[in-house]
Amino acid sequence: MPDPQAHLIIDDVDNGVFRVHRSTMTSPEIYAAEQDLIFNRCWLYLGHESELRQPGDFVRRNVGGRPLIFVRSATSGEIHAFHNTCTHRGAVVCRLDSGNSKVFQCFYHAWSFDTNGRLVGLPDRKAYGPGFKMEEMGLRPVARVDSYRGFFFVCFDPNVEPLVDYLAGAVHYLDLIVDGAGDDWEVLRGSNQYSIKANWKLLAENSMDGYHALPTHDTYIKYLSSMGVDVSGGLSGTGRALGNGHAIIEYRGPWGRPIAKWKNHFGSDTRAEIDEKREWLRKNYGDERSEIMADYNRNLVIFPNLVINDIQSVTVRTFFPTSPDYMEISAWHLAPASESPRARALRLESFLSFLGPGGLATPDDVEALESCQSGFRSGGVEWNDISRGMLRDPQSVDEEQMRAFWRRWRDAVSLPDGVLA
Numbered sequence: 001m002p003d004p005q006a007h008l009i010i011d012d013v014d015n016g017v018f019r020v021h022r023s024t025m026t027s028p029e030i031y032a033a034e035q036d037l038i039f040n041r042c043w044l045y046l047g048h049e050s051e052l053r054q055p056g057d058f059v060r061r062n063v064g065g066r067p068l069i070f071v072r073s074a075t076s077g078e079i080h081a082f083h084n085t086c087t088h089r090g091a092v093v094c095r096l097d098s099g100n101s102k103v104f105q106c107f108y109h110a111w112s113f114d115t116n117g118r119l120v121g122l123p124d125r126k127a128y129g130p131g132f133k134m135e136e137m138g139l140r141p142v143a144r145v146d147s148y149r150g151f152f153f154v155c156f157d158p159n160v161e162p163l164v165d166y167l168a169g170a171v172h173y174l175d176l177i178v179d180g181a182g183d184d185w186e187v188l189r190g191s192n193q194y195s196i197k198a199n200w201k202l203l204a205e206n207s208m209d210g211y212h213a214l215p216t217h218d219t220y221i222k223y224l225s226s227m228g229v230d231v232s233g234g235l236s237g238t239g240r241a242l243g244n245g246h247a248i249i250e251y252r253g254p255w256g257r258p259i260a261k262w263k264n265h266f267g268s269d270t271r272a273e274i275d276e277k278r279e280w281l282r283k284n285y286g287d288e289r290s291e292i293m294a295d296y297n298r299n300l301v302i303f304p305n306l307v308i309n310d311i312q313s314v315t316v317r318t319f320f321p322t323s324p325d326y327m328e329i330s331a332w333h334l335a336p337a338s339e340s341p342r343a344r345a346l347r348l349e350s351f352l353s354f355l356g357p358g359g360l361a362t363p364d365d366v367e368a369l370e371s372c373q374s375g376f377r378s379g380g381v382e383w384n385d386i387s388r389g390m391l392r393d394p395q396s397v398d399e400e401q402m403r404a405f406w407r408r409w410r411d412a413v414s415l416p417d418g419v420l421a
Helices: 028-039 163-167 170-179 200-206 210-216 218-226 268-295 341-355 362-376 400-413
Strands: 009-012 017-021 044-048 057-063 066-072 079-083 098-100 103-105 112-114 119-121 144-148 151-155 185-187 192-196 236-243 246-252 296-302 306-310 314-323 326-336 383-385
Touching (some): 009 400, 017 400, 044 057, 044 066, 057 314, 163 170, 170 236, 170 246, 170 296, 170 306, 200 314, 200 362, 210 362, 218 341, 236 400, 246 400, 268 296, 268 341
Antiparallel strands (some): 009 017, 017 383, 057 066, 066 079, 103 112, 112 119, 144 151, 185 326, 192 326, 236 246, 246 296, 306 314, 314 326
């Protein structure tokens, strides 16, 4: 741990040097500060509206380390987010991962709450005196809930800025993704749940790190080549800071995209449908925007812990630390609701072969991040270098997007009650 008064980030723009002290990845004090200054004060992804299609639909989520209920009211159809804790003695009320219900009943003492959060039943109501008000004992709503283009977020700080302001330049890329399917997206049933023995910020970096793609994911590149895909062009694109710590790499890659770029490894039987989708994009959005939608890949990080990969398929991924060197990851697959069974199968195959926890990429990334965390324990080196491309127009293989993340992190933990104060 450096001197408490020292800066944890070197940001020397004139000389093109950007470094991050490795204690940011290992310090229990910094980890504790992050829980309050970042995860309790930023907008965090909760879920997608398609997960709650019918009145009474609900899913149980852990967001920022807090158990929550994400539910569509059985009476009004309004979407709510409640703290998943009984107002009686604290037990978790919703114990199922998903389902449909008009009432949530706490298993401990059978207090019952409707999908608007109201306490609607409890055993032996007459045992309580006149000062006990049922209308005061409902489930507690999360301080702030809002959505953009079907993506729902929560914040535990009632004074947080409006969601659309917080998202800043990320809204442009959310629009590109959503418009690509004509606002017809749905989250597929099921999720990937896994963990990494590494600091959470390493995954934020990795998720938009074009520099590592070719050496780390060499097996996948060779797999594409064996399927007749020309991989000689590598990755070509740019990295961008989007404001508020959000960042992206946008680039052309050698692989195909279900929306809407056909390649050999998709099989000849899929070409007509993908070409038809490409023409639909062109007619609706014009040549330039449709080309960006179809041909370019996007690895988007929304600060602090949401990743949307619009590459071989679309995955939505969140991660949350439970210690300085351990994080838990959840991932969902986003797909057009009306696509054909063959297109859906192709999308799932693309998702699992690269992005799935047993695919040709994610295990590589897990190994790389855990290797970094092990390396930090060796000592002898104080700083990570994130200077690549600092003095040129940023490319997708540069690190401008990571610097944007770290600058926002620095601002968050430099608040009056932060570790850099």
